[in-house]
Amino acid sequence: xxxxxxxxxxxxxxxxxxxxxxxxxxxxxxxxxxxxxxxxxxxxxxxxxxxxxxxxxxxxxxxxxxxxxxxxxxxxxxxxxxxxx
Numbered sequence: 465x466x467x468x469x470x471x472x473x474x475x476x477x478x479x480x481x482x483x484x485x486x487x488x489x490x491x492x493x494x495x496x497x498x499x500x501x502x503x504x505x506x507x508x509x510x511x512x513x514x515x516x517x518x519x520x521x522x523x524x525x526x527x528x529x530x531x532x533x534x535x536x537x538x539x540x541x542x543x544x545x546x547x548x549x
Contacts, residue, residue: 466492483529484509485521500529 470477478497482489485505490512493499499513502521510516517528534540 466495481529481533483525484513498533500525 466477466480469475470480476497477495480496481498481500482492482496483500483502484490484493485501487506487508489501489509493501493509493512498515500515500517501509501513502517502519502523502525504520505513505516515529515532517525519525519528531540534543
């Protein structure tokens with residue numbers, strides 16, 4: 465599936481982020497450019513990830529990762545401006 469998505473959108477693996485928390489996620493986590501997991505992920509998953517979020521799974525992980533990416537890309541201030549207006 466990752467191969468098809470990358471081909472469809474013209475992305476290299478290092479341009480993709482993936483979130484996972486258990487052993488079946490390891491193959492994808494090891495291929496992508498940004499591997500993330502929740503604080504309660506399996507130890508092997510935590511070791512394979514670039515970033516371990518400070519929230520457990522099901523408690524805002526996707527939001528935390530999205531915010532981190534948007535801040536790194538310099539988009540966060542523009543997004544916040546829409547809510548502060």
